[in-house]
Amino acid sequence: MSQHRIPRNRTYLMCPPEHYEVAYAINPWMDTATPVDAELAVKQWERLRETLTGLGHKVHVLAPEPHLPDMVYAANGAFTVDGVAYGARFKYAQRTAEAAAHRAFYEAGGWDFRAPTQTNEGEGDFAYLPRAHGGLILAGYGFRTEPAAHAEAQDVLGRPTVSLRLVDPRFYHLDTALAALDDGNVTYYPGAFSVASQRVLRQLFPHAVLADEADAYAFGLNLVSDGRNVVLNSEATGMARKVEAAGYTAVLVELSELKKGGGSVKCCVAELRP
Ligand code: ARG
DSSP: OOOOOOOOOOEEEEOOOTTOOOOSOSSTTOOTTSOOOHHHHHHHHHHHHHHHHHTTOEEEEOOOOTTOGGGGOGGGGEEEETTEEEEOBOSSGGGTTHHHHHHHHHHHTTOEEEOOSSOBOGGGTEEEETTSTTSEEEEEESSSSOHHHHHHHHHHHOSOEEEEEBOOTTSOSGGGTEEESSSSOEEEOGGGBOHHHHHHHHHHOTTOEEOOHHHHHTTTTSOEESSSEEEEETTOHHHHHHHHHTTOEEEEEOOHHHHTTTOOTGGGOEEEOO
16 A cells, blocks of 8 residues: 555653552553563653654653653543543542642643543543544443443543443453554454444444454554554564555664553553544
8 A cells, every 4th residue: 555644743641650550450451570670661751752852743742740650641631622621530449649640730731621520531431533423432441441431531522432342351441453544534442342333433434443352452553553554563573564465664773661561561651532
């Protein structure tokens, strides 16, 4: 395929892993017995931030807070569409306090912040495709975000919101199983979804780039794309080949330490859509 993919400048929010550790286990990737190299985590995170700014994107930095080791996974703090920020409400007590830090960021920045009444983990379980079907929200459930939050997101953000059921505990957030490659197309691992949700995805995105289990297991779907440059972790070599074959440019970053918390590129990056 020789398609010309056009990048669009983005604005992101990230939070450095200054207090990162695996102190509890709330997903199958986390093992409190595996040591984490905290210094290396910060270095790898810095490289990711520099990679994004080097591509011409703006990165806001949220101040990390002690005793919130998962705060580095900034994608989970909210979900924004057209200047409206739908706040997060975390499933597990260990992360609850992160929501307030994100809320303060959006309120200080003049966003129309909407506090959630339903459990949802922000962009971890929500994706936005501005040019698919006139503007479409994809929403995951099954492990973290409640389906009632999908309806709430639709009410708050005014976009059709399609619920997709996640069925594999290794891929507990939507962003571990599906990613927007550009404004209208996605890549996903079908096996992470229920049979019915796979059908829904085929119907909505007949030209999706399909990933396999090995791609998903290497966190290859936990990517950030600007429409041309697809930033993904260096272990996801198979996925890098697939996005290149589809006409995108793969940009690899090492994130071995943050993988131990059950996340990679996308988990560390919330996109801000003003
Ligand atoms: N340890 C974090 C958790 O289990 C990882 C979050 C990953 N974030 C994401 N957007 N998938 O909540």
